[in-house]
Amino acid sequence: MSVSGVPRHWRSQRERYRLLGTYCENCGTSFFPRRKICPKCRRKGRTREVEFSGRGRVFSYTVIHVGSKTFDEYAPYVIGLIELQEGPRVLSQIVDCKPEDVHIGMEVEVCFRKLFEQEDGGIISYGFKFRPVDDSWVEYYGKLLAEKKARTAQT
């Protein structure tokens, strides 16, 4: 992307940073990317901006071994079609797991990463990617508390 591509890139920045889409209050449908009018309800639609929860499932995916020049240094990497909890499907890189561990139906959550860097001191583009959901941290607090009790009992 040349320096002249910066303004176009900047216009889509908010929805990349925060996973923003559109929700229609008339029919209850969510859309990504954002839309000005609801394609189902047309003029009757009442749309507003919504920040998605960031949770979803892998609907389909592919492993890229030879990427375009911009993304080549990430190879091999996984591009997935993510079905968000709210319904819309989002194309995104899936990170923090090996390509062989990705499967259809896998639960994923949003994270914030570098998307690409322009060469020769150009801009760095940031935005959402997805990683496997790991809620195992919830269990840690019970363990930490028990360890602390044991320590206090010793002294």
Add this chain to the structure above:
Amino acid sequence: MRVGIVGYGAYVPRLRIRVEEIARVWGHDANSYREGLGIEEKSVPSLDEDTATIAVEAARNAMRRAREVKPSEVGALFVGSESHPYVVKPTAATVAEALGLTPSLTAADTEFACKAATTAIQACLGMVKAGYIRYGISIGADTAQGAPRDALEYTAAAGGAAYVIGAGEGVIAEVEATYSYTQDVPDFWRRDGDSYPRHAGRFTGEPAYFEHVINCTRILLEKTGTTPRDYDYVVFHQPNSKFPLKAARELGFEDKKLHPGLLVNRLGNTYSGSSLLGLAAVLDVASPGERILLTSYGSGAGSDSFSIRVTAAIDSKRKLAPPVIYYLDKREYIDYSTYARYRRLFKER
């Protein structure tokens, strides 16, 4: 008015490299580094992670805990780091945008080697107390650089911690007092355009780290009329395991008060994140009423000390985001060639 921490959050990238692996490549004696520095492994950022992405992840965790805080109520955001992705273009603006805090806030990147974010916490405390802002966020994050084969390569790591500062019922840890100690010391520096910092070797110990950490802590104790016995935990900047242990012993803190916040053996030195990740690990286990003494250190050189008292509000907020230990356990080891590729040590063509 009770002023202090209303939310905190940590983030550490999942890749690790072991001391043995780095020593193998350079023909060093791994044991002398493991024992000399007290370090087993260090965290490494993925190709798509930098100070901005680490800061966003840590700050999102902090905002999960600061559940009463609306984005529109955050009036200031600071990112302290010595590895900001741009020389000119603030990391803080990117983080504020990613958290949905824009445009009604002030934001800036701060720099003071490894204490840039504790200084920004002081700025937030002052603005909250003065009534200029309702809440402020300070984040310490780094993807630290150590030149290949330099001793720093064994410890320079990646990670960060974020703190939401505010007042009132939501405070989980009240800042009772803070004190700083600053002098011009040439112990560690990096000039514009250089990839790696330089350091004055052994000079980084006595006249730099210990002079500032010990004096800053001692004077805070004097000013508050407290002694090490009044504190349940002590957290220092941790460039290795030896320095904070020596400082704690010299000041009269028992080793067991240092251990809950001493992470460097499994994490490495996360520079601006170092003492603040240690504090986060302590908040993960601290009980209401317990007291914490925190002292950061930034080369060049200075320290910020804080006397902190945990409140009853911690019990309901702590469990809203992952503890530091979860990030330490969630790891994948890489070899030096992968490390070199991820750190872009190979020049193409």
